[in-house]
Amino acid sequence: MRVNFTVNGRKQEADDVWEGESLLYVLRERMGLPGSKNACEQGECGSCTVRLDGVPVCSCLVAAGQVEGREVVTVEGLADYAKHREDAHPGGGCASGACGTSIDAAQRWQAKPVDGQTGEAGALSPIQQAFIDAGAVQCGFCTPGLLVAADELLERNASPSDQDIREALSGNLCRCTGYEKILDAVRLAAARQEEAV
C-alpha cells in the first residue's frame, strides 16, 4: 500500500508498504530517519517515541497505515519543532494547555537538513542541549524517545516537580544512567526556559 503523511513538516509518501509494517519501520527503513529507536518493538521501552498529531506515541505500536494524512514529529525534527513553538509562543510551554502546537501551525515549518558529513546539526532544542550538558546521554539509545517525551512534558508543564518528571518519563527505559542525570536535564531545560521568559 501507499501511505502519505507529514514527517517533521515535510510531506512524505511511502510506497510498497506491507500492511504489517509499523510506523517505526517505515520511518527507519523507508524514510531514512533511524533516530527513533527499535529497542523492544512492543511498547515497553519508549525508545521509539514520536509525536503523532502532537501526542507522544510508541511508533512501534502504530501500524503505518494509521498515519495516513497525519503529522509525525521525530527526534530528527525536534529542534525545528521547538524553534517553531518558541516563535509562535515566546516563553515556551504553558500549563493552561492553550499553547501547544496546532497541526495547522506545524504544517508551516520544515526541518532543516543535518550535515551528515560533519555531524553538525543546526541549533539544538533546549531539551537536547540540556541532555548533553547534564550528562544525561551515555549509550544514547534511549535518548531520542526520552527527548520527545521530555519536550512534550515541558510544553504542557513548564515547571514540573520531580514526581511530575518521573511520571511523564516512566514509559521510557534507560539502562545506563540510573535516570538521575535525565532528571537533571529536564530540570535544567525547565530552569533555562524560565530564565528566558
Add this chain to the structure above:
Amino acid sequence: MATTGTPTNITQGSKTKGGIGESTLRPDGTLKVTGEFAYSSDMWHEDMLWGQTLRSTVAHAEIRSIDISEAVAMPGVYAVLTYDDLPTEVKNYGLEIQDTPVLAHGKVRHHGEPVALVAADHPETARRAAAKIKIEYVELPVITDEASATAPDAILVHEGRDDHHIGHVPHPNIVHRQPIVRGNADEAAKRADVIVKGEYTFGMQDQAFLGPESGLAVPSEDGGVELYVATQWLHSDLKQIAPVLGLPEEKVRMTLSGVGGAFGGREDISMQIHACLLALRTGKPVKIVYNRFESFFGHVHRHPAKLYYEHGATKDGKLTHMKCKIVLDGGAYASASPAVVGNASSLSVGPYVIDDVDIEAIALYTNNPPCGAMRGFGAVQACFAYEAQMDKLAAKLGIDPVEFRQLNAMEQGTIMPTGQPVDSPAPVAELLRRIKARPLPPEQQWATAGEQADVRALPGGLSNTTHGEGVVRGVGYAVGIKNVGFSEGFDDYSTAKVRMEVVGGEPVATVHTAMAEVGQGGVTVHAQIARTELGVTQVTIHPADTQVGSAGSTSASRQTYVTGGAVKNTCEHVREAVLEIGRRKFGSYHPAWATAELLLEGGKVVTDGGEVLADLVDVLEDEAVELELEWRHRPTEAFDLRTGQGNGHVQYSFAAHRAVVEVDTELGLVKVVELAVAQDVGKALNPLSVVGQIQGGTTQGLGVAVMEEIIVDPKTAKVRNPSFTDYLIPTILDTPTIPVDVLELADEHAPYGLRGIGEAPTLSSTPAVLAAIRNATGLELNRTPVRPEHLTGTESS
C-alpha cells in the same frame, strides 16, 4: 587512616583547557540527541538483505532432521544455511573454550540455540521463511542444577571435552573449579564465639542493554567482508570470526558501529558470524537485527548462583574464619565462566581481613541459558552473600552493622586470600563512614504532607495502593570489592595510535584506538588525555576499527585504565618526538631547549617556568608525527589450581551503599526511597561521567534486588519471560535519588592514579537494598531478587 595521596603530580597540560579532571561533554553528544548517531541497527546499504536466525524451541535434544525445502522456495529468499553449509573445518567459537557451535550440529544444548539462517529481501519474509524450516527434535533429559549435573549417571552436556580445565575438574559437567585455601579455617573456627551459616540464591540477571544485537556485513571485492557491528572487543570477535569464514584476519575488516549499551552482554559473538556467512553466500550486504525476544536468547546472562557461607567472629567483633562454596550456573556453553569462577573465588571474602579461609567456586555446564560476563563478573553474587552474612554476625553479636564492618575492613597492606597484598589505598572503613554520616531522607512524608501526600512517592506508586497504611521503613548498608582489568596472568594490553599535525593553521591531535565506546564515555576521556598530554585543544577521535591494534575489551572496568593508559603513553612519545623536532629547528635560538623541562601548553612549547619557546604550528609546519604503541599494566599471575595462591589481580575498586526503603508489608511492594553511594575512584578524569557510571551501576544492582530475573522452567530449561513485559528493569519511577560521594585516593601504579570504576557500584547496591528490606520487615530473605510473595509469605510451592 591515610587519606592523603594527591593524584600523580600533573604538570604537563595543566594549563590546557578540556584536559583530564574537567567534566568535558561527550564528543558524540550532539549526534546522539539529534538522532544522527549511527547505531549498528541503523546501518543501511543499497540492495541489502535481512538475515534471520532460527533458534531451537527446546533446551536439550538431538536433531534428527532439518528440512529447508519450503523456506528456500519462498519468493524473496536468497539463502538458507545450516551446519552443513559452514565453509571450513572450524565450526565452533568461544571466548576461552571453543565449545559454541556457529549453527547446531546434531544436537541443541539450550533453549534458543541457533540452528539455521535465512537471508531475504524483507525482514518479515526472512521471519516467515525461517518459520517454514522443519526440524525434528528428539528431546533429551535436561541438566538444570548442581545435583543433576554431577549425578553419577548424568548426561554430559559436552562429550569428549579436551579443554585445559578438564584435567582439574571433578566432573565433566563442571567447567572450572577454583579453590582458595589460606591459613586453617577449621582451627580458627575454634576461636569463634559466634558462627553464622547461610545459604543464598542469586537469580539470573540480564544485561538488558537497549540497543539490540545487530550489524551489517558487506562482501568486498577481494573475497573478504566488511562488518559493521556493536561489540565490546573488535579484535576478540575478529579472532573468532575469521577462522569460521576461512578468511585471513586482514580480509575481515571490522568497524565499530554505534553501541546501545553492553554491560558484558556483547563480549560473546552473537550475529557477527551469521551475517558474514549470509553475505559471503549471497554476495549481497546482509543486515541482522534481533528483536527484544531474540536478544534474550542472543547473549549470555549473569550467572545465577547458589552460595553457601560460614563465618565466625569473636565476641569483640573480629572475624575468625570464612568457608564458602559458590556454585555458578554457566549454562550450555563456557563463555566467560572460567574467569567468572576466578573472580568469585578470589573476591569471595569481600573487603575484609580474614586470615583463615577455605573457599571453593565452580561453574556448571547445564542446559540452562549460557551465562557469562555481566557488570561485576562473579563479584556481584559473592557480595550479595557475604554482606548478608555480615549483617547476621553483627546482629548476633549486638554490634552496629556498619561498625562491625569497619572493625574488619581491609586497608592498604591487607593480604588477600590469594596471598596478594593490597598495595594501594583501600578506604573501606572511610566509605562506610561517609554513607552512614549522610542525613537520612525525611520519614513518613505521607503523614506530614497530609492531603498533599504524593502517592507517586509511596510503594505501589500511581497504582494508589496505599496512603501509608502498612508501610514500614528500613535502612541497610553494604560494601564491596571488585578487581579492575583482566586477571590471572592474561596479557591485558591496549594499543593507541596518535597523530599530531597542523590542520587549518592549528595543531590537531588524532587518537585512533579499537576501543569499543559502549556509552561509558571512553571517547570523551581519550580526548581529555590527548589535550593534557599534548597541550592542544583540538582532538579528533578516529572511529574504532581493526585497522589499529587491539584495545582489549570494554569490560572489567578496564578501558580508562588500559586504553586510557595506552593513549597517555603514545601521547607522551608523540610529545617527545615533537619536542625533538623543535630542538632540531629552534634549539640554537634559546638555551632552554636543551636545559629546561619542556611542556606543551595551549598549542605552544613552554618551559616549566612558563616561558614560551615556540608555537607548535611553527615546530610542526607540514610535518606530522604519528605513533602506534602498545601499553600494558603490570603483569598478573594465574591462581594456583589447588591453593588459589597468586598475585592474580591488577587493582581493586571499592564502593559502599546505604539503601533506605519503604515496604508495603500487606502487598509486598518495595519503594526504594534513596540509594546513597560512596566510591573511591582514584582520580576522576571526567567527574560528570564518573558520577553517571556510579549511578547507572547502582541502578542495575537495584534491579536485581527487587525485580530483574530471567525465569527458567526447572523442568524444561525453557526461558519463560524473554520480553520487557515480563523481564522488568527499573523505570524512572522505580529508581530513587542516588547521591554520590566520590573519593579520589590515587593508586600510584595506575595512569593518573585512576581506579576503574564501572563495576564496583553494581556490587554493593543489591545487598544494601536487601539489608534495608530485611531491616524493615524482619524477614531473612536469602534470595535475590525479592518478589512480593517473599514479603507477604504467600509464595506458592
